Amino acid sequence: MLSGLIQQFEKASATYAAANGLERDGDWFVLKLQEEMGELTQIWNKATGRGRRKGMSDEELAIALADETADVLGHVLLFARRNGLDLAAAVERKWRFRPGEGISS
Template identity: 50%
Template sequence: MTGQLDELGGKIAQVSDIYAEHFKIDRSGDWYLLKLQEEIGELTQAYLTATGRTRKPSGEAAKAQLALEMADALGMLLLLARDEGIDLDAAVQDKWLSWLDRDTPE
Protein backbone atom coordinates (compact mmCIF):
# COMPACT_ATOMS: atom_id res chain seq x y z
CA MET A 1 0.00 0.00 0.00
CA THR A 2 1.33 3.41 -0.95
CA GLY A 3 1.09 6.14 1.64
CA GLN A 4 0.70 9.88 1.22
CA LEU A 5 4.37 10.62 1.93
CA ASP A 6 5.45 7.99 -0.59
CA GLU A 7 3.16 9.49 -3.23
CA LEU A 8 4.46 12.98 -2.51
CA GLY A 9 8.02 11.66 -2.58
CA GLY A 10 7.38 10.13 -6.00
CA LYS A 11 6.24 13.45 -7.41
CA ILE A 12 9.19 15.27 -5.86
CA ALA A 13 11.52 12.60 -7.28
CA GLN A 14 10.17 13.35 -10.76
CA VAL A 15 11.00 17.03 -10.34
CA SER A 16 14.39 16.18 -8.86
CA ASP A 17 15.16 13.94 -11.84
CA ILE A 18 14.31 16.74 -14.27
CA TYR A 19 16.46 19.20 -12.29
CA ALA A 20 19.41 16.81 -12.04
CA GLU A 21 19.29 16.02 -15.75
CA HIS A 22 19.01 19.68 -16.73
CA PHE A 23 21.93 20.78 -14.54
CA LYS A 24 23.95 17.53 -14.95
CA ILE A 25 24.01 16.82 -11.20
CA ASP A 26 25.45 13.53 -9.96
CA ARG A 27 23.24 12.50 -7.05
CA SER A 28 25.16 9.38 -6.12
CA GLY A 29 26.56 8.47 -2.72
CA ASP A 30 25.72 10.81 0.11
CA TRP A 31 24.34 13.59 -2.11
CA TYR A 32 20.80 13.42 -0.67
CA LEU A 33 22.00 13.65 2.93
CA LEU A 34 24.38 16.51 2.15
CA LYS A 35 21.68 18.36 0.22
CA LEU A 36 19.26 17.88 3.13
CA GLN A 37 21.86 19.40 5.45
CA GLU A 38 22.21 22.38 3.09
CA GLU A 39 18.45 22.88 3.04
CA ILE A 40 18.24 22.68 6.85
CA GLY A 41 20.85 25.46 7.01
CA GLU A 42 18.78 27.60 4.65
CA LEU A 43 15.66 26.80 6.70
CA THR A 44 17.47 27.93 9.85
CA GLN A 45 18.46 31.22 8.21
CA ALA A 46 14.91 31.81 6.97
CA TYR A 47 13.53 31.03 10.43
CA LEU A 48 15.89 33.49 12.09
CA THR A 49 14.86 36.15 9.58
CA ALA A 50 11.14 35.44 9.92
CA THR A 51 11.38 35.64 13.71
CA GLY A 52 13.26 38.95 13.65
CA ARG A 53 16.66 37.66 14.74
CA THR A 54 18.75 38.87 11.80
CA ARG A 55 19.55 42.21 10.24
CA LYS A 56 17.08 41.49 7.45
CA PRO A 57 13.54 42.72 8.03
CA SER A 58 10.92 40.17 9.03
CA GLY A 59 7.38 40.23 7.71
CA GLU A 60 5.24 38.49 5.13
CA ALA A 61 8.07 38.07 2.61
CA ALA A 62 10.24 36.47 5.29
CA LYS A 63 7.38 34.16 6.29
CA ALA A 64 6.87 33.17 2.65
CA GLN A 65 10.58 32.39 2.32
CA LEU A 66 10.40 30.31 5.50
CA ALA A 67 7.58 28.26 3.97
CA LEU A 68 9.63 27.67 0.81
CA GLU A 69 12.64 26.54 2.83
CA MET A 70 10.44 24.16 4.82
CA ALA A 71 9.24 22.72 1.51
CA ASP A 72 12.85 22.32 0.35
CA ALA A 73 13.85 20.50 3.55
CA LEU A 74 10.80 18.23 3.41
CA GLY A 75 11.41 17.50 -0.25
CA MET A 76 15.03 16.55 0.36
CA LEU A 77 14.04 14.36 3.33
CA LEU A 78 11.53 12.54 1.14
CA LEU A 79 14.17 12.07 -1.56
CA LEU A 80 16.68 10.74 0.97
CA ALA A 81 14.12 8.29 2.35
CA ARG A 82 13.28 7.13 -1.17
CA ASP A 83 16.94 6.67 -2.04
CA GLU A 84 17.50 4.62 1.13
CA GLY A 85 14.35 2.53 0.64
CA ILE A 86 12.73 3.89 3.79
CA ASP A 87 8.94 3.80 4.09
CA LEU A 88 8.37 7.12 5.84
CA ASP A 89 4.64 6.54 6.14
CA ALA A 90 5.34 3.40 8.21
CA ALA A 91 8.11 5.11 10.16
CA VAL A 92 5.87 8.06 11.07
CA GLN A 93 3.14 5.62 12.08
CA ASP A 94 5.55 3.66 14.28
CA LYS A 95 7.37 6.64 15.80
CA TRP A 96 4.58 9.20 16.19
CA LEU A 97 1.07 8.09 15.34
CA SER A 98 1.22 4.85 17.33
CA TRP A 99 0.99 7.05 20.44
CA LEU A 100 -2.59 7.82 19.49
CA ASP A 101 -3.44 4.13 19.91
CA ARG A 102 -1.99 3.84 23.43
CA ASP A 103 -3.87 4.22 26.68
CA THR A 104 -0.74 5.37 28.53
CA PRO A 105 2.77 6.33 27.46
CA GLU A 106 5.36 3.56 27.78
Template identity: 50%
Template sequence: MDLRQLTEQVEAVSSTYARKHGIIRDDTWFLLKLQEEVGELTQMFLMRSGQARDKGHSPQELEVGFRSELADVLSQVLLMARHHDVDLEVEVERKWMPWHPDRLSAQSGSRAAGAVLSEDAMESDGDQGNPPP
Protein backbone atom coordinates in the same frame (compact mmCIF):
# COMPACT_ATOMS: atom_id res chain seq x y z
CA MET B 1 -2.17 13.74 -2.39
CA ASP B 2 -0.68 11.18 0.00
CA LEU B 3 2.95 10.92 1.09
CA ARG B 4 3.90 8.37 -1.57
CA GLN B 5 2.37 10.46 -4.36
CA LEU B 6 4.07 13.58 -3.04
CA THR B 7 7.39 11.73 -2.94
CA GLU B 8 7.07 10.63 -6.56
CA GLN B 9 6.13 14.15 -7.68
CA VAL B 10 9.14 15.61 -5.86
CA GLU B 11 11.36 12.87 -7.32
CA ALA B 12 10.23 13.79 -10.84
CA VAL B 13 11.28 17.40 -10.28
CA SER B 14 14.58 16.51 -8.61
CA SER B 15 15.67 13.90 -11.14
CA THR B 16 14.85 16.21 -14.06
CA TYR B 17 16.86 19.02 -12.45
CA ALA B 18 19.78 16.65 -11.76
CA ARG B 19 19.86 15.40 -15.36
CA LYS B 20 19.68 18.92 -16.75
CA HIS B 21 22.59 20.10 -14.58
CA GLY B 22 24.73 16.95 -14.60
CA ILE B 23 24.28 16.28 -10.89
CA ILE B 24 24.97 12.79 -9.58
CA ARG B 25 22.55 12.13 -6.75
CA ASP B 26 24.43 9.63 -4.60
CA ASP B 27 24.18 8.94 -0.85
CA THR B 28 26.38 11.92 -0.03
CA TRP B 29 24.44 14.30 -2.28
CA PHE B 30 21.13 13.46 -0.61
CA LEU B 31 22.55 14.07 2.87
CA LEU B 32 24.38 17.27 1.96
CA LYS B 33 21.40 18.65 0.04
CA LEU B 34 19.20 18.06 3.09
CA GLN B 35 21.78 19.82 5.26
CA GLU B 36 21.90 22.73 2.81
CA GLU B 37 18.14 23.14 2.99
CA VAL B 38 18.12 22.93 6.80
CA GLY B 39 20.72 25.71 6.79
CA GLU B 40 18.54 27.84 4.52
CA LEU B 41 15.54 27.18 6.78
CA THR B 42 17.62 28.23 9.78
CA GLN B 43 18.68 31.44 8.06
CA MET B 44 15.09 32.27 7.12
CA PHE B 45 13.88 31.48 10.64
CA LEU B 46 16.49 33.78 12.16
CA MET B 47 15.57 36.64 9.82
CA ARG B 48 11.84 36.07 10.34
CA SER B 49 12.21 36.04 14.14
CA GLY B 50 14.38 39.18 14.22
CA GLN B 51 17.50 37.31 15.32
CA ALA B 52 19.33 38.12 12.09
CA ARG B 53 19.16 41.07 9.73
CA ASP B 54 16.27 40.85 7.31
CA LYS B 55 18.40 41.85 4.30
CA GLY B 56 15.69 44.28 3.23
CA HIS B 57 12.93 41.67 3.04
CA SER B 58 9.46 42.61 4.22
CA PRO B 59 7.75 40.53 6.91
CA GLN B 60 5.54 39.05 4.19
CA GLU B 61 8.58 38.05 2.11
CA LEU B 62 10.21 36.49 5.16
CA GLU B 63 7.05 34.50 5.87
CA VAL B 64 6.91 33.23 2.28
CA GLY B 65 10.61 32.39 2.44
CA PHE B 66 10.21 30.51 5.72
CA ARG B 67 7.34 28.45 4.33
CA SER B 68 9.29 27.76 1.13
CA GLU B 69 12.30 26.52 3.08
CA LEU B 70 10.10 24.22 5.17
CA ALA B 71 8.82 22.77 1.89
CA ASP B 72 12.41 22.34 0.66
CA VAL B 73 13.42 20.49 3.83
CA LEU B 74 10.40 18.20 3.61
CA SER B 75 11.10 17.54 -0.07
CA GLN B 76 14.71 16.62 0.63
CA VAL B 77 13.67 14.29 3.46
CA LEU B 78 11.24 12.58 1.08
CA LEU B 79 13.94 12.27 -1.59
CA MET B 80 16.50 10.88 0.83
CA ALA B 81 14.03 8.34 2.20
CA ARG B 82 13.12 7.25 -1.33
CA HIS B 83 16.79 6.93 -2.28
CA HIS B 84 17.41 4.66 0.72
CA ASP B 85 14.16 2.68 0.25
CA VAL B 86 12.73 3.91 3.54
CA ASP B 87 8.94 3.91 3.78
CA LEU B 88 8.40 6.99 5.93
CA GLU B 89 4.79 6.15 6.68
CA VAL B 90 5.87 2.79 8.11
CA GLU B 91 8.74 4.35 10.06
CA VAL B 92 6.61 7.15 11.53
CA GLU B 93 4.04 4.56 12.54
CA ARG B 94 6.74 2.42 14.15
CA LYS B 95 8.61 5.19 15.96
CA TRP B 96 6.03 7.86 16.79
CA MET B 97 2.56 6.32 16.86
CA PRO B 98 3.08 3.93 19.80
CA TRP B 99 3.40 7.11 21.88
CA HIS B 100 0.19 8.71 20.64
CA PRO B 101 -1.92 9.63 23.69
CA ASP B 102 -4.87 7.56 22.45
CA ARG B 103 -2.69 4.48 22.19
CA LEU B 104 -0.97 5.07 25.52
CA SER B 105 -4.28 5.32 27.35
CA ALA B 106 -5.44 2.07 25.73
CA GLN B 107 -2.28 0.15 26.67
CA SER B 108 -2.18 -2.42 29.39
CA GLY B 109 0.71 -4.34 30.82
CA SER B 110 3.95 -2.92 32.14
CA ARG B 111 2.75 0.67 32.06
CA ALA B 112 -0.51 1.73 33.67
CA ALA B 113 -3.02 3.28 31.31
CA GLY B 114 -2.30 6.98 30.95
CA ALA B 115 0.87 6.78 33.03
CA VAL B 116 3.27 9.67 32.69
CA LEU B 117 6.58 8.68 31.10
CA SER B 118 9.72 9.35 33.08
CA GLU B 119 11.99 12.18 31.98
CA ASP B 120 14.76 9.64 31.28
CA ALA B 121 12.46 7.71 28.96
CA MET B 122 11.48 10.88 27.12
CA GLU B 123 15.15 11.73 26.48
CA SER B 124 16.08 8.27 25.21
CA ASP B 125 16.30 7.16 21.61
CA GLY B 126 12.90 6.14 20.25
CA ASP B 127 14.47 3.06 18.67
CA GLN B 128 15.11 1.71 22.17
CA GLY B 129 11.41 1.53 22.95
CA ASN B 130 11.10 5.08 24.19
CA PRO B 131 9.31 8.01 22.60
CA PRO B 132 10.91 10.33 20.06
CA PRO B 133 11.80 13.87 21.10
Protein backbone atom coordinates in the same frame (compact mmCIF):
# COMPACT_ATOMS: atom_id res chain seq x y z
CA MET C 1 -0.27 9.20 0.25
CA LEU C 2 3.47 9.44 0.98
CA SER C 3 4.50 7.28 -1.95
CA GLY C 4 2.72 9.55 -4.44
CA LEU C 5 4.29 12.64 -2.89
CA ILE C 6 7.72 11.02 -2.89
CA GLN C 7 7.36 10.19 -6.60
CA GLN C 8 6.43 13.79 -7.41
CA PHE C 9 9.51 15.11 -5.57
CA GLU C 10 11.68 12.47 -7.26
CA LYS C 11 10.49 13.47 -10.72
CA ALA C 12 11.10 17.17 -10.03
CA SER C 13 14.52 16.49 -8.50
CA ALA C 14 15.66 14.18 -11.30
CA THR C 15 14.54 16.71 -13.92
CA TYR C 16 16.42 19.51 -12.12
CA ALA C 17 19.55 17.38 -11.75
CA ALA C 18 19.52 16.40 -15.44
CA ALA C 19 19.01 20.00 -16.56
CA ASN C 20 21.92 21.18 -14.41
CA GLY C 21 24.33 18.28 -14.90
CA LEU C 22 24.18 17.17 -11.27
CA GLU C 23 25.05 13.67 -10.11
CA ARG C 24 22.75 12.59 -7.30
CA ASP C 25 24.97 10.00 -5.62
CA GLY C 26 24.37 8.63 -2.12
CA ASP C 27 26.08 11.52 -0.37
CA TRP C 28 24.25 14.15 -2.42
CA PHE C 29 20.93 13.35 -0.76
CA VAL C 30 22.10 13.90 2.81
CA LEU C 31 24.31 16.85 1.89
CA LYS C 32 21.46 18.56 0.05
CA LEU C 33 19.18 17.97 3.03
CA GLN C 34 21.77 19.60 5.29
CA GLU C 35 22.09 22.54 2.89
CA GLU C 36 18.34 23.08 2.92
CA MET C 37 18.21 22.89 6.73
CA GLY C 38 20.85 25.63 6.79
CA GLU C 39 18.75 27.80 4.51
CA LEU C 40 15.66 27.19 6.66
CA THR C 41 17.64 28.12 9.77
CA GLN C 42 18.91 31.29 8.11
CA ILE C 43 15.39 32.44 7.24
CA TRP C 44 14.13 31.49 10.71
CA ASN C 45 16.87 33.62 12.25
CA LYS C 46 15.82 36.58 10.09
CA ALA C 47 12.14 36.08 10.88
CA THR C 48 12.75 35.89 14.64
CA GLY C 49 15.13 38.85 14.92
CA ARG C 50 18.27 36.75 15.26
CA GLY C 51 19.62 37.69 11.84
CA ARG C 52 19.67 40.66 9.50
CA ARG C 53 16.47 40.94 7.49
CA LYS C 54 18.28 42.64 4.59
CA GLY C 55 15.17 44.68 3.79
CA MET C 56 12.81 41.69 3.71
CA SER C 57 9.23 42.47 4.70
CA ASP C 58 7.23 40.26 7.06
CA GLU C 59 5.37 38.88 4.02
CA GLU C 60 8.60 38.09 2.16
CA LEU C 61 9.98 36.35 5.25
CA ALA C 62 6.81 34.28 5.61
CA ILE C 63 7.01 33.22 1.96
CA ALA C 64 10.72 32.39 2.26
CA LEU C 65 10.06 30.38 5.44
CA ALA C 66 7.36 28.36 3.68
CA ASP C 67 9.59 27.85 0.62
CA GLU C 68 12.56 26.64 2.66
CA THR C 69 10.31 24.34 4.70
CA ALA C 70 9.02 22.85 1.44
CA ASP C 71 12.63 22.28 0.35
CA VAL C 72 13.41 20.47 3.60
CA LEU C 73 10.29 18.31 3.25
CA GLY C 74 11.20 17.41 -0.31
CA HIS C 75 14.75 16.49 0.57
CA VAL C 76 13.69 14.40 3.56
CA LEU C 77 11.42 12.43 1.23
CA LEU C 78 14.15 12.12 -1.40
CA PHE C 79 16.63 10.92 1.24
CA ALA C 80 14.14 8.32 2.46
CA ARG C 81 13.47 7.09 -1.09
CA ARG C 82 17.17 6.85 -1.93
CA ASN C 83 17.82 4.81 1.21
CA GLY C 84 14.78 2.54 0.95
CA LEU C 85 13.22 3.86 4.15
CA ASP C 86 9.57 3.09 4.84
CA LEU C 87 8.46 6.46 6.19
CA ALA C 88 4.81 5.44 6.48
CA ALA C 89 5.77 2.59 8.81
CA ALA C 90 8.13 4.87 10.73
CA VAL C 91 5.42 7.49 11.20
CA GLU C 92 3.08 4.81 12.48
CA ARG C 93 5.73 3.57 14.93
CA LYS C 94 6.96 6.96 16.09
CA TRP C 95 3.89 9.21 15.78
CA ARG C 96 1.25 6.50 16.27
CA PHE C 97 -0.92 7.29 13.26
CA ARG C 98 -1.12 6.11 9.67
CA PRO C 99 -0.30 8.76 7.07
CA GLY C 100 -3.32 9.63 4.97
CA GLU C 101 -5.81 8.00 7.33
CA GLY C 102 -8.70 10.22 8.32
CA ILE C 103 -7.91 12.85 5.69
CA SER C 104 -10.75 13.84 3.42
CA SER C 105 -10.46 15.95 0.31
